[in-house]
Amino acid sequence: MGDRPLPGEPVDLEWRAGPDQPWSVSKTGQTNHDGVASIAVPVERTSHWRLSYRGDEIHDPSLSAEQTVQAHKPVNQRIVDAAASQAGKPYSYGASGPDSFDCSGFTQYVHSKVGIDLPRTSSDQRAAVPQIGKGDKVPGDLLFFSDGGSVYHVGIYAGGNQMWAAPESGDVVRKQDIYTESYTVGRAW
Numbered sequence: 481m482g483d484r485p486l487p488g489e490p491v492d493l494e495w496r497a498g499p500d501q502p503w504s505v506s507k508t509g510q511t512n513h514d515g516v517a518s519i520a521v522p523v524e525r526t527s528h529w530r531l532s533y534r535g536d537e538i539h540d541p542s543l544s545a546e547q548t549v550q551a552h553k554p555v556n557q558r559i560v561d562a563a564a565s566q567a568g569k570p571y572s573y574g575a576s577g578p579d580s581f582d583c584s585g586f587t588q589y590v591h592s593k594v595g596i597d598l599p600r601t602s603s604d605q606r607a608a609v610p611q612i613g614k615g616d617k618v619p620g621d622l623l624f625f626s627d628g629g630s631v632y633h634v635g636i637y638a639g640g641n642q643m644w645a646a647p648e649s650g651d652v653v654r655k656q657d658i659y660t661e662s663y664t665v666g667r668a669w
Contacts, residue, residue, distance in 0.1 A: 564638075577589035612667050
């Protein structure tokens with residue numbers, strides 16, 4: 481005789497925020513006919529996870545090995561975070577980072593940090609990405625400013641009528657108000 485799979489047994493999926501934190505039950509499931517439990521849950525933040533079998537009158541309780549699961553932010557939020565991480569770097573015409581930027585060098589650099597290739601100039605960037613309606617924009621989208629024809633500036637929408645941008649000579653990368661309604665929206669992600 482040997483150990484046999486235990487089908488239909490209750491198993492708890494437990495999590496905790498860190499090694500010094502208490503365990504909490506996230507969801508309960510059952511073992512399948514092979515004695516294996518698989519419980520799916522969304523992971524909203526990096527945390528530690530394990531399966532716990534409570535045991536019964538015949539079988540001892542047991543725990544799986546603890547696993548650390550990394551939460552991944554949506555790509556548009558990673559774009560905004562990458563933009564914010566460049567705050568305070570100086571504007572320099574023609575610069576594409578990492579020490580200084582012009583507007584399109586900044587947006588190109590930020591997108592490269594999340595694995596997205598963009599062309600170098602704001603006009604080429606606008607031509608390369610699908611246009612999104614202003615009412616459908618979300619943080620991480622590109623805002624292209626034009627004077628009726630050519631694009632003269634680009635920034636990254638931050639939400640709340642603000643954007644991250646490398647504004648102009650003598651300024652630095654910063655979050656600023658969207659200063660005009662003369663813009664279009666593009667999405668590279």
